[in-house]
Amino acid sequence: MRRPWALGMLSGLLTAVISQETVDSAGRRTCTVEAGGTNTTDDAPAILDAFEKCGRRGRVVFEPTTYHVNSVLNVTWLEDVEVDIQGTLLWGTNISYWLENSLDVGYQNQSTAFVLGGNNVRINGHGKGTFDGNGDYWYAWIRQQANTSNYPGRPHQITFNGLTNSVVRGVNFLRSQMWTMSIIYSHNVVFDTILVNNTGNSYQSANTDGADTIRSSNMTFNKWSVYSGDDSISLKANSTDITITNSNFYNGLGIALGSIGQYNDQYETIERLNVYFKTWTDDQNGYPPNGGGGGLGFASDMTFANLTVKNMRGAAVAISQCTRFSGAPGVGNCTNSRFQIRDVTVDGMAGSTKSSRVASLQCSAVAPCANIGLFDVDLRFANGTAASSYL
Structure with a gap:
C-alpha cells in the first residue's frame, strides 16, 4: 500500500462535467471543454467527456483559461483527432491522492497522471497551451523522503502510450511532478517546438526528465528548449530511430542513454540516434549512456553533429557502465556489465567548459565499448585555454 500524505487541497464538488459540442458541415464534431473556474472543481470529467464525444474524427478545444485537473486521465482511444490547447491544464496538489491513484506506466515502478494514446492525433498548443504540474509541492515533499529517486506513485505529468502517426506541437510543460513525459509503445511521432521548464520556485527539482522514450521508434524531437536538473531527453529500453534537432x-544532464541494462538477463537495445544542431548550456554531461544492472543488449549507431556547448560542468561525452543516483535504495555492481556501447560518433562540438575533461569513458571489461569516435571537438575554458583531458 502506498503511504498516504496530506499535502494539498482535496477536490470538492465536481461541477464541470460536460463539454459544448458542435458539428461542422463535413460532419466532424468539435467539443469545447468547459472549465469549472476554481481549484475545488475537478475539470477531469469534462476533459474525458470531450474526448469521448469528439476523440474519433473530431476536434477537442481547450479555451484560453485554466483547467484544474484533480484526478487521473486515461485517454487511449483517439483516432484522427485535432486537440487545440489554448489554455493551461493545472494539476492538483493533493499528494496523497496521486500516490494512491496514479496510473501504471508499464516500466520500472513508474506511474503517471495522464495517459494519452491513439492514431493520427494532432495536438497544437500554438506556443501558449500549457501543462503545469504544480511541481513545487512535489519538489518540497520529495526532499523529506528517504527515497528521493523513483518514489512509488509519484506521477509523470503525461504518458504517451500507443501514440502513432501523430504530431505534438507548440506545447509548454511547466514544473512537472516527476518526469515530464514518458513515451512508450509509440511510433512515428513528431514533437515540435516544445518548452519544458522544471525550474522550482523554492526548491530544486529532482528526477524531472524532459522526455523518456521506451519501446518506441521513429521519434523526432525538433526545436526543444529544456530547463531541467535532470535528463533533457533520455532514451531507454528498445528506443530506435530517434532524431533530435x-x-x-539548460542546467541538466543533456541527452542520456539509459537507464538501460538494469534488469538481469533482459535484452534491450538503443539504435540509430541522430542529434544535429543542438546546444547545451550549464549542463553536467552532454551524452551519458549507462548500463550495468545485469541486463543484455547494446546501444549502437549514434551520431552527434554540429553541437554547441556553453559552461559545461562535466565531461561533454561521458560513458558509464553504472550510474547510480543519490537517494536510490540498494547497492549496485558496476564491474561486469554485459550491455555493450558501440558505434558512436561525435562530429563537431565547440564552446566553453568549466571542466578539463572532454570525455570520460568507463566501459565494461565483459562487453567493451567499440568504435567510439570524437572529431572536430574544440572546448575551451573562459580564458581561452583548450580543455584536453580524456579519461
Missing part, C-alpha cells in the same frame, strides 16, 4: 538544453 535544433534544440537547446
Whole structure:
C-alpha cells in the first residue's frame, strides 16, 4: 500500500462535467471543454467527456483559461483527432491522492497522471497551451523522503502510450511532478517546438526528465528548449530511430542513454540516434549512456553533429557502465556489465567548459565499448585555454 500524505487541497464538488459540442458541415464534431473556474472543481470529467464525444474524427478545444485537473486521465482511444490547447491544464496538489491513484506506466515502478494514446492525433498548443504540474509541492515533499529517486506513485505529468502517426506541437510543460513525459509503445511521432521548464520556485527539482522514450521508434524531437536538473531527453529500453534537432538544453544532464541494462538477463537495445544542431548550456554531461544492472543488449549507431556547448560542468561525452543516483535504495555492481556501447560518433562540438575533461569513458571489461569516435571537438575554458583531458 502506498503511504498516504496530506499535502494539498482535496477536490470538492465536481461541477464541470460536460463539454459544448458542435458539428461542422463535413460532419466532424468539435467539443469545447468547459472549465469549472476554481481549484475545488475537478475539470477531469469534462476533459474525458470531450474526448469521448469528439476523440474519433473530431476536434477537442481547450479555451484560453485554466483547467484544474484533480484526478487521473486515461485517454487511449483517439483516432484522427485535432486537440487545440489554448489554455493551461493545472494539476492538483493533493499528494496523497496521486500516490494512491496514479496510473501504471508499464516500466520500472513508474506511474503517471495522464495517459494519452491513439492514431493520427494532432495536438497544437500554438506556443501558449500549457501543462503545469504544480511541481513545487512535489519538489518540497520529495526532499523529506528517504527515497528521493523513483518514489512509488509519484506521477509523470503525461504518458504517451500507443501514440502513432501523430504530431505534438507548440506545447509548454511547466514544473512537472516527476518526469515530464514518458513515451512508450509509440511510433512515428513528431514533437515540435516544445518548452519544458522544471525550474522550482523554492526548491530544486529532482528526477524531472524532459522526455523518456521506451519501446518506441521513429521519434523526432525538433526545436526543444529544456530547463531541467535532470535528463533533457533520455532514451531507454528498445528506443530506435530517434532524431533530435535544433534544440537547446539548460542546467541538466543533456541527452542520456539509459537507464538501460538494469534488469538481469533482459535484452534491450538503443539504435540509430541522430542529434544535429543542438546546444547545451550549464549542463553536467552532454551524452551519458549507462548500463550495468545485469541486463543484455547494446546501444549502437549514434551520431552527434554540429553541437554547441556553453559552461559545461562535466565531461561533454561521458560513458558509464553504472550510474547510480543519490537517494536510490540498494547497492549496485558496476564491474561486469554485459550491455555493450558501440558505434558512436561525435562530429563537431565547440564552446566553453568549466571542466578539463572532454570525455570520460568507463566501459565494461565483459562487453567493451567499440568504435567510439570524437572529431572536430574544440572546448575551451573562459580564458581561452583548450580543455584536453580524456579519461
